[in-house]
Amino acid sequence: MMMMVKRLLAFNGTISNASIQHKLKYLFAAALVALVFYLAVLNQFDHIFIIDSPHDSPHDSTHEPSHNSPPPITNHPIDKLARDAQVQFKQVLAKRSITLEQAASRYRERRGRHPPPGFDKWFLAAQKSDAIVVEDFFDRVYHDIGPFWAFDPAHLRRMIKDEQHYIRVRDGKAWFVSDHLELRQPWVQRWTELVQEMMPNLPDLDMVLNVMDETRVLVPWEDINKYVAEEQRQRNIFHPSEAVAEYTKYQDEHHDDDEPAIKVEWIGNELHQYWDHYRVTCPPDTPGRNASSLETLARPPIYPTEAMPFTVEGFIKNFTASTDPCLQPHLRGMHGTFIESVSMSTTHSLFPIFGGCKLPGNNEILIPAGMILDSYDLFSGGDSHGGKWAQKKNELVWRGVASGGRHKDDNWWGFHRLRFIQMMNGTTVSLLEAGEDVAPSFRLPEASEHQVLAQKENSLGNWVSSFSNAAFVRFECFPQQEDGNCWYLDPYMKRTESIHMKDQYDYKFLPDIDGNSYSGRFRAFMRSTSLVLKSTIYAEWHDDRLTPWVHFVPFDNTYDDIYAILEYYLNGHDEQAEKIAEAGREWSEKVMRREDMMLYVWRLLLEYARVMDPSREKLGFVGDLKD
Secondary structure, three states: OHHHHHHHHHHOOOOOHHHHHHHHHHHHHHHHHHHHHHHHHHHHHHHHHHHHOOOOOOOOOOOOOOOOOOOOOOOOHHHHHHHHHHHHHHHHHOOOOOOHHHHHHHHHHHHOOOOOOOHHHHHHHHHHOOOOOOHHHHHHHHHHHHHHHHOOHHHHHHHOOOOOEEEEEEOOEEEEEEOOHHHOOHHHHHHHHHHHOOOOOOOOEEEEEOOOOOOOEOOOHHHHHHHHHHHHHHOOOOOHHHOEOOOOOOOOHHHHOOOOOOOOOOEOOOHHHHHHHHHHHOOOOOOOOOOOOOOOOOOOOOOOOOOOOOEEOOEEOOHHHHOOHHHOHHHHHOOHHHHOOOOOOEEOOOOOOEEOOEOOOOOOEEOOOHHHHOOOHHHHOOOOOOOOHHHOEEEEEEEEEOOOOOOOOOOHHHOHHHHHHHHOOHHHHHHHHOOOOOOOOOOOOOOHHHOOHHHHOOOHHHHHHOOEEEEEEEOOOOOOOOOOOOOOOOOOOOOOOOOOHHHHOOEEEEEEOOOOOOOOOHHHHHOOOOEEEEOOOOEOOOHHHOOEOOOEEEOOOOOOOHHHHHHHHHOOOHHHHHHHHHHHHHHHHHHOOHHHHHHHHHHHHHHHHHHOOOOHHHEOOOHHHOO
């Protein structure tokens, strides 16, 4: 470039110095433009070469994803979902209550009542434990307790009069009562210990516990709709001078109350018909209401043919809706809960019973699951939460048992955990791509938004093998085989060794899926430094505290979007994955601590005690309104 300038200067040797300086400016400007254009062409050529290169297969046995992957997709739907979620999360945080007056005021605004007596002591405890108090975080409490306002308190207390396993609170002391020693599972003890931490601040109450894995109360939608309307009708922010500040003391119903117990009909032995019991909870205008149980299960299962209303370009936008089977009748053939549960004892009558999880249509009263209150390393991972992101394996890991219901030789391919493991097995996927009948539990994604580049190049199996380390450690065959194998699963999958929870934190991606009901490992995963991928149809106590795409990554219960999600994060969006992993860890350490679980149950039991109290219409905390 300088040689060209010198030649031009030599040719115009008679030109004045001023003129030379003037022309030099133009020449250097032209040279700069030419240089920029030259580099741009090279850069474009380099990008074209990368796009046209074939998708690489794993380069060694360590299953490290290829470094020669195509450039990351820009303007991906996940980008917008993450941005929108951040805005939503910030809006919720702006509602944090710092003072008792703020908390009580926001309670009245959102609930249409005065807070229950004892609200001030509860808030003081929240302040002492540095808890983040946002009224929205307790929406589940009022969703669960609300329908009981439609019943007379005496009626409710008679319903639980003859129950045989419950936590009893009297005179500021709590203990567990049961006539059956076999029902004293470890998590019942954990629940009792949690309630004891609140003493002596709770009023008298009896708290019936669901000691089964499966959820139990299924009230028809029409009935619940009436009960909720009645609760709303009764809302009243009465004058502070009318407030009653003390709960009614309990008598021992078994001796001092002549009213007989109200018996509830419990339905059992219909393990393969749970869907028909569940669908009565669906609103009449939802597709699940009129979809009856499947008599036979298709191989592979029948997938939805249209985009779900809770998705945007194939990815979940509304996580709450994505957990709702009423919107997804295909789940009756794709989730073990609805195919055949391990046990069943359900009722269509509203009944006050507490449990650690429930389906969206169930009417149990949610409390933190007993397993997550346990310090057992299997569910907590111990004191280890994982190392730094850059030091982790760029892979996905999952270990567990083939639970999720009672699978048999004539229905196993509909079970959700079995489908997930087959989808995460690269060899199985490769054989399926080749046209072999090796995967009755799933089909390859058909929707264009879920077709990853590797699938288009017929190398999906190789790609899955490059990052996936997912397998069962036990098959849970029915009937059980003594050697731990399973004759109808052995041709399709193999068992492998377990990986300790703390060692799973060495991987970047931790998928969390349902078992017989909820997953007991979710809280431990959230507290780790890895990215949590979450799929479920079960509600838990913490749902209102977490924001999908900010604290974890949601995926569909068909698992049809899992490949596309992983392609996004493995292909140029590692920084975004790390950001969500770290945000989830930090936030869970602020709102999912044991203190937070205790405060949630404390607040819940104040409301429960009020709805069971004969003086409930005037029970309320008004201390912030008095001079």
